[in-house]
Amino acid sequence: MPTPDELRRILERYIRHMCESDADGIMQLYADDATVEDPVGANPIRGREALHAFYTAAVPQLMVEITGPIRVAGLECAMPLVAEVTMESGKSYIDVIDIMRFNEQGKIVSMRAYWNPAEMRPQR
Amino acid sequence: MPTPDELRRILERYIRHMCESDADGIMQLYADDATVEDPVGANPIRGREALHAFYTAAVPQLMVEITGPIRVAGLECAMPLVAEVTMESGKSYIDVIDIMRFNEQGKIVSMRAYWNPAEMRPQR
Numbered sequence: 645m646p647t648p649d650e651l652r653r654i655l656e657r658y659i660r661h662m663c664e665s666d667a668d669g670i671m672q673l674y675a676d677d678a679t680v681e682d683p684v685g686a687n688p689i690r691g692r693e694a695l696h697a698f699y700t701a702a703v704p705q706l707m708v709e710i711t712g713p714i715r716v717a718g719l720e721c722a723m724p725l726v727a728e729v730t731m732e733s734g735k736s737y738i739d740v741i742d743i744m745r746f747n748e749q750g751k752i753v754s755m756r757a758y759w760n761p762a763e764m765r766p767q768r
Numbered sequence: 769m770p771t772p773d774e775l776r777r778i779l780e781r782y783i784r785h786m787c788e789s790d791a792d793g794i795m796q797l798y799a800d801d802a803t804v805e806d807p808v809g810a811n812p813i814r815g816r817e818a819l820h821a822f823y824t825a826a827v828p829q830l831m832v833e834i835t836g837p838i839r840v841a842g843l844e845c846a847m848p849l850v851a852e853v854t855m856e857s858g859k860s861y862i863d864v865i866d867i868m869r870f871n872e873q874g875k876i877v878s879m880r881a882y883w884n885p886a887e888m889r890p891q892r
Contacts, residue, residue: 685844712863715864715882715883716884717883718808720882722867724848743882758839762772
C-alpha cells in the first residue's frame with residue numbers, strides 16, 4: 645500500500661503534468677475505470693477514453709499551483725489549489741480543493757474537484 | 769437553497785462552536801440523520817446522539833483555525849484547517865480538510881475529515 649508521502653509525490657506529478665499540458669502523463673496516474681467529477685455536482689465522467697478527452701481539452705488553458713499541505717487519510721487525499729484559467733477574455737482564477745482516491749497500486753480511481761464556476765475572479 | 773456565502777457562514781459558526789467547546793451549538797448545525805467520518809476511513813458515526821457524544825468528547829481538547837478559502841460546489845464544501853490538539857503530553861498540530869455536505873435546509877448531512885493521525889506534529 646502506498647505511503648502518504650508516495651501519494652503526495654503522485655499528486656505533485658499530476659500538478660506538473662497539468663502545468664505542462666501533458667494529458668498522456670496525467671492518464672498514466674489513473675486506473676482504467678476511474679471517474680472524474682469536476683466540479684463536484686457535475687455528471688461524473690468515467691474511463692480512460694473519456695478522461696483523456698477531458699484532460700486534453702482542459703490542460704491547454706490551465707495552470708495550477710498547490711497552496712497548502714496535501715492531507716492524506718488512508719488511500720484518499722485532499723489537495724488545496726489555485727487554478728489560473730486562460731480564456732479569450734483574459735485570465736481568471738479560482739480556488740479549488742481536489743479529492744483523489746487511490747487504489748492499492750497507487751493509481752487514482754476517483755477525482756472530485758470542489759470549486760464554483762460562478763466564483764471565478766479576474767485577480768489571483 | 770442556501771447560497772455559497774450562507775454555507776460559508778454556517779461553517780464559520782461550526783468553527784466558532786468548536787473553539788468555544790460548544791457541542792450543543794455544533795449539533796444545531798446538523799441534520800438528524802447526519803454522519804461523521806473522522807478521519808476518512810474510520811467507521812462513520814450516525815445520528816444526533818452519537819454525534820453529540822463524539823463532539824462532547826472532542827471539543828475540550830481542540831482548537832481549530834480556517835487556513836484558506838472555503839470551496840463550495842453546490843451543497844458541498846471543502847474547508848482547510850489546522851487543528852491544535854491538547855493532550856496530557858502537550859500540544860500537537862495537524863492539517864485537516866473537512867468536507868461537509870448540506871441539505872436544502874442548510875443543515876449538515878455529512879462531514880468527512882481528511883487527516884492522518886500518524887502525522888500529528890509538536891509544532892504548528
